[in-house]
Amino acid sequence: PLSAEMSDDWQPRDAVLPPAPDRTEHEVEIRVTETELEVAPGVRQSVWTFGGDVPGPVLRGKVGDVFTVTFVNDGTMGHGIDFHASSLAPDEPMRTINPGERLTYRFRAEKAGAWVYHCSTSPMLQHIGNGMYGAVIIDPPDLEPVDREYLLVQGELYLGEPGSADQVARMRAGEPDAWVFNGVAAGYAHAPLTAEVGERVRIWVVAAGPTSGTSFHIVGAQFDTVYKEGAYLVRRGDAGGAQALDLAVAQGGFVETVFPEAGSYPFVDHDMRHAENGARGFFTITE
Amino acid sequence: PLSAEMSDDWQPRDAVLPPAPDRTEHEVEIRVTETELEVAPGVRQSVWTFGGDVPGPVLRGKVGDVFTVTFVNDGTMGHGIDFHASSLAPDEPMRTINPGERLTYRFRAEKAGAWVYHCSTSPMLQHIGNGMYGAVIIDPPDLEPVDREYLLVQGELYLGEPGSADQVARMRAGEPDAWVFNGVAAGYAHAPLTAEVGERVRIWVVAAGPTSGTSFHIVGAQFDTVYKEGAYLVRRGDAGGAQALDLAVAQGGFVETVFPEAGSYPFVDHDMRHAENGARGFFTITE
Amino acid sequence: PLSAEMSDDWQPRDAVLPPAPDRTEHEVEIRVTETELEVAPGVRQSVWTFGGDVPGPVLRGKVGDVFTVTFVNDGTMGHGIDFHASSLAPDEPMRTINPGERLTYRFRAEKAGAWVYHCSTSPMLQHIGNGMYGAVIIDPPDLEPVDREYLLVQGELYLGEPGSADQVARMRAGEPDAWVFNGVAAGYAHAPLTAEVGERVRIWVVAAGPTSGTSFHIVGAQFDTVYKEGAYLVRRGDAGGAQALDLAVAQGGFVETVFPEAGSYPFVDHDMRHAENGARGFFTITE
Ligand SMILES: [Cu+2]
Ligand SMILES: [Cu+2]
Ligand SMILES: [Cu+2]
Ligand SMILES: [Cu+2]
Ligand SMILES: [Cu+2]
Ligand SMILES: [Cu+2]
Ligand code: NA
Ligand code: NA
Ligand code: NA
Ligand code: NA
Ligand code: NA
């Protein structure tokens, strides 16, 4: 089924990560909606979303920037939001709000990193497992320029009626029906990411879970830069390189590579169960 | 059930980690007992223990210190002890001793770290899965002073008669009934850890398994210092911060944070199956 | 069963890792064969192999070396090969070739590390799960001399007819029958690795999966050097040490230790399910 075609009207989620806007104050509105999305070729699924898509909108800024998020619940049940990028008492900003309510969540980004956000309402296993997650990228001050930047948020897919006994049982067993990058199983196998030979490409990766991490790998490429959870592990000039970025649930980071020649380079979570069941895509590299 | 109340006579395990005593020789007696403990709200379980509690006693010292452990088997079956903090031939000190026997296990702490210890008797899956684990903390020489230190040892809970076919089957399947910090599912949700606004808090974390690691996270807080398996990954002055400390089974380390305001900050293993099933608690932060 | 004896004619896989040959061009032939091997005490299993054994042949060189691999398919179905040590477009060198065909896969090792290679043919879960994996070691330029070097490639074992519904179901469930070092469950429990007291021993570890990583530990020993995915995490002179090397699927690295006294030191994947089911062996240390 994952090798079937996506529907004609399917639009791939744009994985390009735009640079941080040139300002230090960010104002964002995030509306919860419960909707339906094509989450695998020909498979539509009811999802709970931040802003109508899975993952939710990407926020990006620099250390010291202030984010003012207007969070609105246009759904049918209580939801909340938890930004790992923030350092604050959860009590008020992360509280559950009812349908029709809104709250303002204001935070200053104290630390660089690739931070998860997700619904803060219990049971979080279900809220995250039904699509309520996203990423906030806070650039390290020394972040070197690259030619392209992508963001891949890895998540899990549990088919069926959200909150049904059957769906929840699979969540509780840690047995997703599929693993997804940016919300779609094998989505970027149908709509490959692109770059040119010799370009330096940075791929930000965030593992949203709710129950599995990732071992992110690009077939044919080596990572000469690895940044994980706020720290550089490998840098450009080093003799060593990495084949996989290992992230536990709720961790994030980035890798960099330069694709050496034209061709088609698969990327995967190298846990082969995850890859076979959706955690895969392609880079199409041209001259 | 995990949201029920603990029994009236339940006493939370003190998670405060006292400083290393001001001496270089440590003498400790550890007695194995098989007993019964409240391991989740209203749930009593037969456990095999080092010293009557799960986890066993915490040892703490400095690099170069010598530990002399008198290990006594007051149980009904063979047990042994394996200190990862020691560097020595396992043959004698880690041997299984019979009920009523004792042995002396002497070691010099050659290296800093957050080290697991556990029963050394086969099948270790069962001995660890029934409660036989603990931690030895050996301070790095440059360990900076902080305002509070806590230790959380993460483990697993398998309900039922220890060693019964049914319990062992769940161990072999890697399917615990719950995940625990310091032996109790959601224990620190009922007896929160505490700190004051602006204090620097260091949390040592050790993943005892026997089958799962952890992705340790504090909701609302960011880690500006991360030490894992003998190495600093993030330090105070760095631009980057971490949202989760990933430990595989039998790894340890610490994180540091400064809680920015009063409130209630949950902590979890961010694998949401683990969190939902017991791997959670709270920090209560006051002015 | 894992404590039974290996057959009389069983020959342990030599885990000694020879130094990189003193040349910069490496020519290697790797022939796929489908054969039968003793993969656990008294248990023979049909496997798909690179060169007749599991794991396949070890390649070792230095940064900048060029490898010319003649890859020949002497099997009965299509196979391919994917070297993580290479940086190149996968399209041609990693393509599936039919029985009787051959291809030449040429690459320059740009980066140091402990790199996985594996069959590139779909479904890779099955090709890796049936034995098609191995390691390429590219020495970092500053690699210090040691007294002994070993290589342990961790994999999984799925018994039964390769590709049968029953075997594939266990792969898809991520439920191996056993975990193996260098292809054999508990093999080095029957044929221990050796070293002398005071020698510095480097153990390279590669996690081939296809579905589980490792938390590699040696009972009684501490790692004073840890190199993971191209980066040193702990080095000889550091105050800190490590008890376990955590590798996600498709990661690699090495650890170093000096065994302090004569004796028998078990090594394990400290996930106790994995250890109990084959991921274990011994070092026999003599004066
Ligand atoms: Cu929600
Ligand atoms: Cu691969
Ligand atoms: Cu025991
Ligand atoms: Cu979170
Ligand atoms: Cu193959
Ligand atoms: Cu151990
Ligand atoms: Na979408
Ligand atoms: Na580099
Ligand atoms: Na890890
Ligand atoms: Na207790
Ligand atoms: Na820092």
Ligand code: NA
């Ligand atoms: Na063999």
Ligand SMILES: [Zn+2]
């Ligand atoms: Zn929600």
Ligand SMILES: [Zn+2]
């Ligand atoms: Zn397509």
Ligand SMILES: [Zn+2]
């Ligand atoms: Zn998985």
Ligand SMILES: [Zn+2]
């Ligand atoms: Zn025991």
Ligand SMILES: [Zn+2]
């Ligand atoms: Zn309570």
Ligand SMILES: [Zn+2]
């Ligand atoms: Zn788990």
Ligand SMILES: [Zn+2]
């Ligand atoms: Zn194959």
Ligand SMILES: [Zn+2]
């Ligand atoms: Zn034997």
Ligand SMILES: [Zn+2]
């Ligand atoms: Zn496992």
